[in-house]
Amino acid sequence: MSDIVLPDRLRDVAEPVRRIRTPARLDYVFMAGKATSRFLNAVAEKRLVGQRCPVCRKVYVPPRGVCPTDGVPTEEEIELPHVGTVTSFCVVNVQFYGQVMELPYVSALILLDGTDIPLMHLIQEVPADQVHMGMRVEAVWVPDEELGPTLESIKYFRPNGEPDADYETYKDNV
Amino acid sequence: MRDIAIISFAQTHHARAIEQENEVEMLQPVVVDAIAKAGITKDRIDFVCSGSADYLAGMAFSFVLTLDAVGPWPPISESHVDMDAAWAVYEAWVKMQMGKADIALIYGYGKSSPGNIRRALTRQLDPYTLQPLWADPVSLAAIQARSALDTGTVTTEAMAEVAARSWRSAQDNPYAQLKGDLAAADVLATEPFVDPLRRHDCAPITDGAAAVVLAAGDVARELCERPAWIRGIDHRIEPHMLGVRDLTTSASTAIAAAKAGVGDGPIDVAELHAPFSHQELILAAALGLGDDTAINPSGGALCANPVMTAGLVRMGEVAQRVIDGTADRGVAHATSGACLQQNLVCVLEGE
Ligand SMILES: [Zn+2]
Numbered sequence: 423m424s425d426i427v428l429p430d431r432l433r434d435v436a437e438p439v440r441r442i443r444t445p446a447r448l449d450y451v452f453m454a455g456k457a458t459s460r461f462l463n464a465v466a467e468k469r470l471v472g473q474r475c476p477v478c479r480k481v482y483v484p485p486r487g488v489c490p491t492d493g494v495p496t497e498e499e500i501e502l503p504h505v506g507t508v509t510s511f512c513v514v515n516v517q518f519y520g521q522v523m524e525l526p527y528v529s530a531l532i533l534l535d536g537t538d539i540p541l542m543h544l545i546q547e548v549p550a551d552q553v554h555m556g557m558r559v560e561a562v563w564v565p566d567e568e569l570g571p572t573l574e575s576i577k578y579f580r581p582n583g584e585p586d587a588d589y590e591t592y593k594d595n596v
Numbered sequence: 597m598r599d600i601a602i603i604s605f606a607q608t609h610h611a612r613a614i615e616q617e618n619e620v621e622m623l624q625p626v627v628v629d630a631i632a633k634a635g636i637t638k639d640r641i642d643f644v645c646s647g648s649a650d651y652l653a654g655m656a657f658s659f660v661l662t663l664d665a666v667g668p669w670p671p672i673s674e675s676h677v678d679m680d681a682a683w684a685v686y687e688a689w690v691k692m693q694m695g696k697a698d699i700a701l702i703y704g705y706g707k708s709s710p711g712n713i714r715r716a717l718t719r720q721l722d723p724y725t726l727q728p729l730w731a732d733p734v735s736l737a738a739i740q741a742r743s744a745l746d747t748g749t750v751t752t753e754a755m756a757e758v759a760a761r762s763w764r765s766a767q768d769n770p771y772a773q774l775k776g777d778l779a780a781a782d783v784l785a786t787e788p789f790v791d792p793l794r795r796h797d798c799a800p801i802t803d804g805a806a807a808v809v810l811a812a813g814d815v816a817r818e819l820c821e822r823p824a825w826i827r828g829i830d831h832r833i834e835p836h837m838l839g840v841r842d843l844t845t846s847a848s849t850a851i852a853a854a855k856a857g858v859g860d861g862p863i864d865v866a867e868l869h870a871p872f873s874h875q876e877l878i879l880a881a882a883l884g885l886g887d888d889t890a891i892n893p894s895g896g897a898l899c900a901n902p903v904m905t906a907g908l909v910r911m912g913e914v915a916q917r918v919i920d921g922t923a924d925r926g927v928a929h930a931t932s933g934a935c936l937q938q939n940l941v942c943v944l945e946g947e
Contacts, residue, residue, distance in 0.1 A: 451710050457618075490663070490667060
């Protein structure tokens with residue numbers, strides 16, 4: 423830190439305080455809400471559940487409870503397949519603080535079949551430079567005894583061997 | 597100046613903890629209710645403004661998530677204040693004065709239950725000298741109450757009467773969290789909580805949300821039989837450091853009241869955002885309210901205090917009484933910061 427130059431009128435003041443430590447901690451009990459709770463509880467049972475808007479018919483996953491287009495509750499639940507299409511992705515080459523992933527790895531937006539909003543997750547079991555838009559992928563779950571109400575219950579997605587999806591099927595989510 | 601009015605008001609049934617719902621799930625029905633009561637569809641709303649605080653949810657940009665409640669797609673004109681939503685009304689009023697909007701939706705919400713509100717609110721204090729002490733709002737209000745008691749500005753009995761009257765009034769308010777047939781003697785019979793404050797002198801911890809619709813001129817007249825016209829609105833702030841303020845009076849409220857024209861006519865009803873009983877007495881004096889004004893017929897913040905929302909609720913409660921025809925002219929007040937640091941005063945009138 424560079425030296426602080428005080429104005430003349432403050433020259434007589436004792437040693438200036440350059441730094442103080444005031445540790446602060448606030449604890450919260452996160453409340454997922456009804457819609458996200460139902461989604462997470464389903465994940466703990468190795469199921470993926472979205473919610474459909476009664477107005478625009480879009481299916482949201484994970485649901486937050488309200489359609490952001492229509493501002494109405496999305497109460498109809500839709501059981502979803504565990505496969506989808508990569509709509510966009512990035513290759514991560516930088517180690518973030520606290521991160522356990524081996525570099526490089528791929529974070530992707532995955533449009534599960536039958537949904538209208540992509541879910542974010544990891545892509546593995548394929549070299550990073552081969553991941554592409556339209557790639558068909560499937561969820562790889564943790565062992566049953568490790569399942570819980572968290573998206574970490576899905577280890578990652580991997581290519582499922584199907585031919586690439588037609589751009590028309592995911593163009594609204596790019 | 598354009599004529600601008602509150603034409604509808606909706607709120608949650610406030611509670612200590614609305615545990616089953618996240619913020620947007622709690623808010624969305626209130627937004628829908630306010631829009632429906634205004635007799636419009638959401639595509640007629642020109643501007644949306646909200647008030648909330650990330651420190652309640654413990655999440656950065658938490659207000660962006662709750663925007664789902666208004667359906668912000670296709671994109672809408674929107675703004676947010678990290679303050680009580682009464683100040684969002686002020687922002688919308690300015691925008692409408694500029695001719696940028698004819699109809700505005702304003703909402704506020706606060707879920708205090710996920711965190712510790714007494715600790716969270718210490719974060720608004722001076723970071724060098726007060727935050728390290730975790731000087732919480734109840735303790736600071738107790739210091740203010742002590743000053744007011746020692747200077748004779750208020751009495752313990754008058755404070756107890758404010759608390760008891762609020763609880764009795766709230767019996768008629770289906771949205772209130774606390775209510776009961778209480779007498780001042782019942783309050784005085786309880787032990788001090790943070791001396792000299794008893795529990796009844798302090799607002800409860802509350803989860804809740806509220807929304808109003810504002811409309812300008814003929815649009816308001818077309819949509820509402822008796823709009824609650826905003827005849828004056830002003831807000832003033834006092835210094836951050838408590839030691840430089842006179843805590844036994846509210847100079848900022850007095851100035852805002854004069855600017856808003858509170859004294860220009862009789863006041864039938866006043867809804868004062870006083871989270872502590874002695875603060876209602878200080879505010880009533882600063883506003884120059886007399887015995888002919890019904891103060892906090894809803895029960896006020898002592899009976900439900902959703903943070904970032906309770907000030908908007910005061911505006912809604914006054915507006916609703918004007919819209920219903922049960923009041924002709926009322927004053928709504930909102931506060932923010934420690935010990936009534938910042939105050940907003942709004943005069944609402946029927947035609
Ligand atoms: Zn929709």
